[in-house]
Amino acid sequence: MDLQVLTIMIVVGATTADPGDYQVYPSVPLPYQFNYAVHDDYKGTHFGQNEKSDGNAVHGSYNVALPDGRKQTVDYTADHYKGFVAKVSYDGVAKHPAKYGPPITFQQSGGGGYH
Template structure:
């Protein structure tokens, strides 16, 4: 008798443990897609890091661009659009001329884990 009660309780607990939208995909938003706009930029002269991005959306379509300073001295810019019909479409362009040093110096290294920065 006790065995049957335990089996019933375990079956009940398992059935209650499943979410109500189990297998139903992602979250459902009552208000639909939300338009947004964002941008950021990073420019660190010490390490040579220079990149940024801006993007906006009307809730259905996305427009944006990002730039990256390449190691050879050129600047890469990617302008893009994205929607449910055409997908992600990018136009890539470069400015500047690739430059390669004749003499290479020592590698730039940064301290790892406990290198004096706290």
């Protein structure tokens, strides 16, 4: 019963709210620019992105170090006419181990929890 009363109160409150309570933002596209990079030698994590927009089109690039030793880069553009267009490229040569060993497994110690 309480849930029904609460639902009715929310619906009534939303329908009677004054539209002047909300701030309306103009629909004018705004230019922006950002970039970031992560370089963690301990974990082997290397990736980054940069992007900029003039308010009408977006241009950017992102890259990631792949497990096989190559670097993958995606250069892209996006707008309301052509949509999202990407060009993918790879730097380096893929390296794979000559031999594969047994899978790495972790044993759980007694008591059902990890120590």
